[in-house]
Amino acid sequence: MQIAKKITLLFAILSAIIISLLSGFVWYFANDFAFEDFYKRLEARVNIAAQIRLYKDGNNEAYAKMRNQYLERLPSEKEFIIEAGKTQIHVDRELPKSFYNRINAGFMARYRVDNHFYAGKFFKNSQKGYVVIVSANDPFGFRELKDLQRILIIGFFLSVILSFVVGWKFSNYMLVPLRNIIKSVKKIKAENLHLRLDVKKGSDEMSELAQTFNNMLNRLETAFETQNNFISNASHELRTPLTIISGEVELAMKAKDDAEKQHLALSKIKDESERLEHILTSLLGLAQSGFNGKNQPRxxxxxxxxxxxxxxxxxxxxxxxxxxxxxxxxxxxxxxxxxxxxxxxxxxxxxxxxxxxxxxxxxxxxxxxxxxxxxxxxxxxxxxxxxxxxxxxxxxxxxxxxxxxxxxxxxxxxxxxxxxxxxxxxxxxxxxxxxxxxxxxxxxxxxxxx
The missing domain is CATH 3.30.565.10 (Histidine kinase-like ATPase, C-terminal domain)
Incomplete structure (x- = not known):
């Protein structure tokens, strides 16, 4: 798989994870806020119902009139006044024990089934104790949450697709310098090792990579030059002493009876042999001192x-x-x-x-x-x-x-x-x-x- 595809895929996966976490965060708090508002409205009705139904005083008629005229009736709103201590509690559905345990502890209890909400509390008048429960539906808030859920799901998929497209464009843009380096390197062959990559100003990885390639090319060029110099110069430099040695050997062979000429010839051969040894040693040293330091401990x-x-x-x-x-x-x-x-x-x-x-x-x-x-x-x-x-x-x-x-x-x-x-x-x-x-x-x- 190409690097651009890997980067794009990784970018899309990370974006999907981040977007899903963000969507869950939004959904959780929107859900909590929407229901909190409706629960507070139910709790207000619990207190008003208890005041009107359980406490007899001169303000009850005013409370009832205010509730009927100014307090909006909620969809499917119902009131349940239950005498405390009764084993049979008649509500439109069976509520969990935790709901009643919270009421018995003296707190306002809440419970929800889909879009049907319950709120209840314990009240005590001069005679007995009672449990007041008010239930109602919240179709509007529930519908808003459903709409939000649908928007979040659609937004999630659209965001993932968009992140994939953006990631593809971004990865291609970021890899342009690398592709340029690859194109430049492909053009460099043994015949044109003098060519170098353009190194952009800066200290980023692409500039460092281009500089590394240039350093490598310097070493390669030096190694090639060393090899070429060795081949071209060895034949030239070795030919001269070998020719002289060959000529002196022939001269010594002809001068069988002339010891002085043989001595001069042998001396010349000795000098040229030493010269040949120095040349060979220098050539080998020159060839081995190329730009490859693998076997050269430091x-x-x-x-x-x-x-x-x-x-x-x-x-x-x-x-x-x-x-x-x-x-x-x-x-x-x-x-x-x-x-x-x-x-x-x-x-x-x-x-x-x-x-x-x-x-x-x-x-x-x-x-x-x-x-x-x-x-x-x-x-x-x-x-x-x-x-x-x-x-x-x-x-x-x-x-x-x-x-x-x-x-x-x-x-x-x-x-x-x-x-x-x-x-x-x-x-x-x-x-x-x-x-x-x-x-x-x-x-x-x-x-x-x-």
């Missing part, structure tokens, strides 16, 4: 402590480098320095950035600044090295791309793309600012609550 990591580990690791590879860590902007709250991350991946990403800064800075100082504010932790790595040409900055995160001024330095163009994938895996971002001949500054931004 743990609580103090980022200031991690930076010291990174400094030690980079110094082992670049012993002449001078790395300075600035902790002057650290917050007092240690929780602002702790992230739940995959330690090995984050360490690899930042190590790549720091290592590049040391490699391209020609032993100039490399600064690392750690700052935490507004639930955002940022790590800034700055150097005074060769910098990056402005025309190359936009391509710096493309796999195997190397800036035009890095020919003198050994590298494969995989470190920064690998770092970017890892940072994006942790819902962070990387910013870069560089000027050729002046230096480069790279800022890693990570959310504290991942």
């Amino acid at each position: 743990e609580e990591v103090r980022m200031d402590e991690l930076l010291w580990e990174i400094k030690h690791s980079v110094n082992q590879v670049h012993p002449d480098s001078l790395i300075e860590i600035d902790f002057s902007t650290l917050p007092e709250d240690e929780e602002q320095l702790t992230l739940k991350v995959n330690k090995n991946l984050i360490k690899l990403a930042i190590t790549n950035i720091v290592s590049n800064a040391c490699k391209y800075s020609n032993n100039h100082p490399v600064g690392i600044n750690l700052e935490s504010k507004a639930n955002i932790l940022s790590i800034t790595v700055s150097d005074k090295g060769i910098g990056i040409p402005q025309s190359d900055i936009q391509h710096i995160f493309e796999p195997f791309f190397r800036a035009s001024n890095t020919n003198e330095f050994k590298g494969y163009g995989v470190g920064l793309p690998l770092s970017l994938n890892i940072i994006r895996l942790h819902r962070g971002s990387i910013g870069i600012k560089s000027q050729e001949g002046v230096g480069t500054e790279i800022k890693v931004i990570l959310p504290i609550s991942i």
Whole structure:
């Protein structure tokens, strides 16, 4: 069953329950009010009948005349004066014992059968005690209640039908954004993963759903790009060392009697094999750092402590480098320095950035600044090295791309793309600012609550 139908059905059922309760409430109090008025009229006649029939004084004739002239006679009105203590009580119908028990207790008693009403009370004159009962019909009030009952029943069914129609329109209206999201998602295929859903301003569930889809598409696009880059670049990057190795093997085989040429060929093969190993390791790392973090366990990591580990690791590879860590902007709250991350991946990403800064800075100082504010932790790595040409900055995160001024330095163009994938895996971002001949500054931004 579609959600719109479920919402409509549920809305109609809830409306039916609420309307039935309201109708019962109206019926109960209307019934009670209508009969209360008629009972009071009967009770007034009980008192008047007792005054006229049981108490002999000079006002009785005046009471009788006033009743006949000014007091409307009720339909089928009857009076019954019964001497107290008699076992046989003659009334037009048998009344329940509770009716007489209430009279004997000294209260005004009431009883109704359909639209025929009874009211009675005990009176005592100077001689004996009597029970005075007055009965009458109330066809008008009863008819009004029947009309009200019919109106409530008809109104109930009309209201349920109306609530069903309104619920159908309302559910369709509320689900329009969801249908638009479904249409937009259906248009997105592997060929156009760059498309995104329109996210409306606000914090409702539809906006959150659209943003969630966009986040998922970001991960999918990154995974597809990683896979495509791996396939396209692997064939290109692996071909060169393999070709060189193949040529050197042939050269070594021909130079059977020349030990020097064989040694040079074998040295070349060894270098290219090492290069091939580095390329394969980088390619596998790049492929495995896509946007799927299922098999990447996370743990609580103090980022200031991690930076010291990174400094030690980079110094082992670049012993002449001078790395300075600035902790002057650290917050007092240690929780602002702790992230739940995959330690090995984050360490690899930042190590790549720091290592590049040391490699391209020609032993100039490399600064690392750690700052935490507004639930955002940022790590800034700055150097005074060769910098990056402005025309190359936009391509710096493309796999195997190397800036035009890095020919003198050994590298494969995989470190920064690998770092970017890892940072994006942790819902962070990387910013870069560089000027050729002046230096480069790279800022890693990570959310504290991942």
